[in-house]
Amino acid sequence: MKNVIRIGTRDSELALWQANTVQNKLEALGHNTTLIPVKATGDLVLDKPLYELGITGIFTKTLDVALLKGDIDIAVHSMKDVPTVLPKGVVQAAVLERAETHDVLVHKGTDFLEREGILATGSLRRKAQWLAKYPKHKVVDLRGNVNSRLIKLIENDWNGAIFAQAGLERIKLLPKDAVQLDWMIPAPAQGAMLVAGLKDNEQVIQAASELNDDHSAITTQIEREFLKTLEGGCTAPIGALAEIKNQKVYFKGCLHALDGSAFVETIKERPLTKIEGFGKSCAYEILESGGKQLMDEIKNELNNSVH
Structure with a gap:
């Protein structure tokens, strides 16, 4: 051409x-x-x-x-x-072709994980999953591109901030002591x-x-179908990860309350040949297991905080 x-x-x-x-x-x-x-x-x-x-x-x-x-x-x-x-x-x-999907913690020492501390993130998903695991921590809002967020972390008295590992790796800014958060379910299509x-x-x-890349297209499509069915976008703490291994697709997805106090999650697998509607069915399972009520509460909270 x-x-x-x-x-x-x-x-x-x-x-x-x-x-x-x-x-x-x-x-x-x-x-x-x-x-x-x-x-x-x-x-x-x-x-x-x-x-x-x-x-x-x-x-x-x-x-x-x-x-x-x-x-x-x-x-x-x-x-x-x-x-x-x-x-x-x-x-x-x-x-x-997809890069690393995990989130990482960039920190000034990990001792704060055992006590009270301040964590920075602009993501409702990261905030909710973090508070579910560390309810004593305070989470502050952090916005900007990767570079400016790293600078803000240095300039403020925060203990740490969460980033996508792929983003930091791509521009060679991943600190050697960054902690991979393998327990945190990433954003749909992260990486x-x-x-x-x-x-x-x-x-x-x-x-x-x-x-x-066929595999990356398949896994991200399943995750985004899950997100779309839950009516996510940027406005709910939704995590999703699909992985292909040995001709099977392994999926895990979650929906958290904004403060991390409640959550619903699903873990499923399907043969690669039968993935039509997989993301949608995983989302319906979440909605039927208490996710619909949780979603309504999230929307109410967000509407009240904006007005």
Whole structure:
């Protein structure tokens, strides 16, 4: 393809790393490309928690608009930031091979885990799962890109903060003493990168689809189906992880109360050949096991905190 593929990306270091990765892979396949960085609303408004901004896809909306206006040909996203319903006319072209899915604790000494302490995170999911395990801790809101969040941790009297391991590894900022939180269920599609494009732009979709990793596409689709069925988005503490081993898909998903005091979780497995509706059925199980009531309580709490 002789046309230059314009790759839209947020302008943070991590987003640019992701876009450069896509660019290098496309160039290696013989395509001509150029990067077009844009600033997302989620990067500009840092004084409010995400759920208070009341927009799903706050980090992806700017790129969606650029796509629909024809300013870019494809957009590269951290998949966990992407709403489960894409804008009309926009399609998922590829999911790249997934990186590490776990969260990590970046800390100033782990002795606070045995006593009271202050933990920083902007994620309702991380906060809820942390408080479920460490109810004596105080959790403070932490926003910004990876670099600015690390700086804020240094500058404040917090004991630690939670990050996605993949993000820190990608830009070589993972501290040697960071603790992998293998007990914490990650965000749906954490560690995965998504390439989106316009449905009608068949040449570009075809080019981008060459980057698709089948296993990563399957596991993230199950997790996002689970999230969508629970009506998650950025507004509920929902964790989900699907893994493929020996021709089977192993899934674990959870929904927590905002303060971590209650939760419902499910652990399931299915043959790889029978995964149609797997995420949805896992979500229904959560809803029927007390999750519906929990979800209603979460929505009420969030509505009351915003108004």
